Amino acid sequence: MLADTINIKQQQQQLHVLFIDSYDSFTYNVVRLIEQQTKISPEVNAVHVTTIHSDTFQSMAQLQPLLPLFDAIVVGPGPGNPNNGAQDMGIISELFENANGILDAVPILGICLGFQAMCLAQGATVCELDTIKHGQVYEMCLKDEARSCGLFSGYPDTFKSTRYHSLHVNAEGVDNLLPLCSTKDENGTLLMSAQIKHKPWFGVQYHPESCCSELGGLLVSNFLKLSFSNNMKTGRWESKKLNRNFSDILSKLDRTIDRDPIYKIKDEYPSGDKTTYVKQFEVSKDPKLTFEICDIIQEPKFVMSSSVISENRGEWSIIALPNSKSKVFSHYGAIKKTTVYNWQDEKVSYSMLKKCLDGQDLDLHGPLTVIKEDESQFWITLGKFMENRIIDNHREIPFIGGLVGILGYEIGQYVSCNRCGDDEDSHIPDAKLVFINNSVVINHKEGKLYCISLDSTFPVTLEQSLTDNFVLKKDIKKKISWPEYLPKEVDFTITMPDKVDYANAFAKCQDYMHKGDSYEMCLTTQTKVVPSSVIEPWRIFQTLVQKNPAPFSSFFEFNDIVPNQGERPPVLCFLSTSPERFLKWDADTCELRPIKGTVRKGPQMDLFEATKILKTPKEFGENLMILDLIRNDLYELVPDVRVEEFMSVEEYATVYQLVSVVKAHGLTSASKKTRYSGMDILKHSLPPGSMTGAPKKITVQLLQDKIETKLNNHVNGGARGVYSGVTGYWSVNSNGDWSVNIRCMYSYNGGASWQLGAGGAITVLSTLDGELEEMYTKLESNLQIFM
Numbered sequence: 001m002l003a004d005t006i007n008i009k010q011q012q013q014q015l016h017v018l019f020i021d022s023y024d025s026f027t028y029n030v031v032r033l034i035e036q037q038t039k040i041s042p043e044v045n046a047v048h049v050t051t052i053h054s055d056t057f058q059s060m061a062q063l064q065p066l067l068p069l070f071d072a073i074v075v076g077p078g079p080g081n082p083n084n085g086a087q088d089m090g091i092i093s094e095l096f097e098n099a100n101g102i103l104d105a106v107p108i109l110g111i112c113l114g115f116q117a118m119c120l121a122q123g124a125t126v127c128e129l130d131t132i133k134h135g136q137v138y139e140m141c142l143k144d145e146a147r148s149c150g151l152f153s154g155y156p157d158t159f160k161s162t163r164y165h166s167l168h169v170n171a172e173g174v175d176n177l178l179p180l181c182s183t184k185d186e187n188g189t190l191l192m193s194a195q196i197k198h199k200p201w202f203g204v205q206y207h208p209e210s211c212c213s214e215l216g217g218l219l220v221s222n223f224l225k226l227s228f229s230n231n232m233k234t235g236r237w238e239s240k241k242l243n244r245n246f247s248d249i250l251s252k253l254d255r256t257i258d259r260d261p262i263y264k265i266k267d268e269y270p271s272g273d274k275t276t277y278v279k280q281f282e283v284s285k286d287p288k289l290t291f292e293i294c295d296i297i298q299e300p301k302f303v304m305s306s307s308v309i310s311e312n313r314g315e316w317s318i319i320a321l322p323n324s325k326s327k328v329f330s331h332y333g334a335i336k337k338t339t340v341y342n343w344q345d346e347k348v349s350y351s352m353l354k355k356c357l358d359g360q361d362l363d364l365h366g367p368l369t370v371i372k373e374d375e376s377q378f379w380i381t382l383g384k385f386m387e388n389r390i391i392d393n394h395r396e397i398p399f400i401g402g403l404v405g406i407l408g409y410e411i412g413q414y415v416s417c418n419r420c421g422d423d424e425d426s427h428i429p430d431a432k433l434v435f436i437n438n439s440v441v442i443n444h445k446e447g448k449l450y451c452i453s454l455d456s457t458f459p460v461t462l463e464q465s466l467t468d469n470f471v472l473k474k475d476i477k478k479k480i481s482w483p484e485y486l487p488k489e490v491d492f493t494i495t496m497p498d499k500v501d502y503a504n505a506f507a508k509c510q511d512y513m514h515k516g517d518s519y520e521m522c523l524t525t526q527t528k529v530v531p532s533s534v535i536e537p538w539r540i541f542q543t544l545v546q547k548n549p550a551p552f553s554s555f556f557e558f559n560d561i562v563p564n565q566g567e568r569p570p571v572l573c574f575l576s577t578s579p580e581r582f583l584k585w586d587a588d589t590c591e592l593r594p595i596k597g598t599v600r601k602g603p604q605m606d607l608f609e610a611t612k613i614l615k616t617p618k619e620f621g622e623n624l625m626i627l628d629l630i631r632n633d634l635y636e637l638v639p640d641v642r643v644e645e646f647m648s649v650e651e652y653a654t655v656y657q658l659v660s661v662v663k664a665h666g667l668t669s670a671s672k673k674t675r676y677s678g679m680d681i682l683k684h685s686l687p688p689g690s691m692t693g694a695p696k697k698i699t700v701q702l703l704q705d706k707i708e709t710k711l712n713n714h715v716n717g718g719a720r721g722v723y724s725g726v727t728g729y730w731s732v733n734s735n736g737d738w739s740v741n742i743r744c745m746y747s748y749n750g751g752a753s754w755q756l757g758a759g760g761a762i763t764v765l766s767t768l769d770g771e772l773e774e775m776y777t778k779l780e781s782n783l784q785i786f787m
């Protein structure tokens, strides 16, 4: 009873906001900005936001009974055109029709799409801009009228804010609208904010939540203050229907994202000291050391190495050694199944695996486990497996053992696997992870090598030969003895993307962006390479890493099934020279490093020139959009997100690129209910925003359904597969690091044919020639070894 009273008392001091999301990628930037505003009034000590989708309710009749629970409504930004009504905006159009004046007294803030919809309902027109602005920062100028209405209280006359819109509001002759703010550009003077007269309804065309917008928090706080004083006046505040079930009702309503962690994080973990073997040696700081070491390891190995060392990146190399105790987790999206078996277990044959994938039931206690998606999701399966293996050991070493492998594009959110439907395709895994007990881990910056084993089974002979060959030898060979070229006697048949098809795909992207459906689309292509005879993947990797040194050079050859006579299991191979980190985490923080903006190196293109180009509106907008999208991905689960580096220019072997760094803090220090591991964040933010564009959901769907399947149908039904996914590890000491699968090649048949993906983000400022060149530059960085 007492607890109930306290609960209701707390609720009474909270301001409750209903946020209506149109499947945008900036939603949680706004939601968190609202929640951060605590100084509303002495009576209010917190702001609570409940988020629903614009199609959560079919009609206002369903939403209406819930309205008294909320002090204000925020209608967020999003893709689509308000003129298309419910088709693009769900309930929002009906909301602003305001039948019988039910919302007359309810404070509303519309942002971008929300603003446009609000104005349209008042009789304004919403039309396409001649010159579209996506991720561009402009100066907003307040009108005198703004001074009296309170929304811009405390603002200077001008301030800078980010714009993401293809459409704009023309409010000429609409008496109901009180213009508050405008901006000027090639389109002329444009309305950037307005109030609906005689109602507590406000709107902004720009994005107050963008990391490049000034005073966004003040705008939201002003709106909340206005809402509070409005509700005090009208009696809405007093009459708010609070009850014991209030929190329950709100949390049931708020189902826009899956907040369940894949496993429950404990307060403490065992040290693992008794079983973990970690031996440290002094070695050369030359990153080529990793490759020299690989040469003496005869056992199967996965390599996540660095061939370029720079600040915060590429300092470590990992050689993971799977053995018969390693569990292999494969996910098959098309048939919604996960398989689990031990690495090279002779009791697991390819024919047995095939039968299982084709739907035949198996003995669940046998060597091969098949888990259907509706029994346990892939991620939950991983969480359950890792839960009891987490230890608090050597946190300063990024990897001491754990899961390593690849998560493909199709395992990401919003991507459908249906089209890889035929038999062969459905046996292609979209994710493959292997649990590693033994590894060699090298810190190139400090010249340290670690032999590590989680179960004290590190191969004695390997440790001996590592000490014999590398320990205390400060100099290693200046030049690695690996072949610079592929064997001359092998020819390659190369099928590239068709230029006309690419031009059509580019035009379609432009059309969607002009219509307001997307702000940025990462259009990608696939190239197929068939060698006249199979070259060992390791041999290709040797040449590749020399031609294209990168901080995330990875080698994976999944020989996890021992072939019986006459069998040819489809061996997934992956060779990568990625420059891009997606996500890195430790127990309490995680870091994302989106790369957006690319310039090819050349005699006339040095760092100075590249920096000039990379800071132009096109590249700036491209990066900012993804930066804001990534903040959103993190904010969905974690409240403390910061941009720690803003658009630095980084140099790579063949290109200069624009890089930003975003971090989330306090993953596990949060209360038990809201604790997450890096793996939750990873699950949540795939596919990487830099490979999709924004807004993520609609852009992924448009690319998949309307554009790329046709463009890339010469390869694997147009699926992106491994490309556009991530590669890395989840270490048992709660560290993780994953790079984006770009500048990579992959084979589903042990090297009989290879695929190379390449693409780039397209914005309204892109040109066909510019994008084609960028795509070819990226493609050539790896394709060159076959030419």
Ligand SMILES: C=C(O[C@@H]1C=C(C(=O)O)C=C[C@H]1O)C(=O)O
Pocket (backbone or CB within 6 Å): 522, 524, 580, 595, 596, 597, 598, 690, 691, 740, 742, 743, 757, 758, 759, 760, 761, 762, 778
């Ligand atoms: C799509 C690719 O790269 C992505 C697109 C980039 C861009 O548009 O500038 C840069 C790096 C990657 O995030 C690729 O390399 O294939």
Ligand SMILES: NC(=O)CC[C@H](N)C(=O)O
Pocket (backbone or CB within 6 Å): 076, 077, 078, 079, 080, 081, 111, 112, 113, 114, 164, 165, 166, 167, 168, 515, 516, 517
């Ligand atoms: N960011 C937005 O809300 C954009 C609204 C609308 N789709 C436009 O492009 O103008």
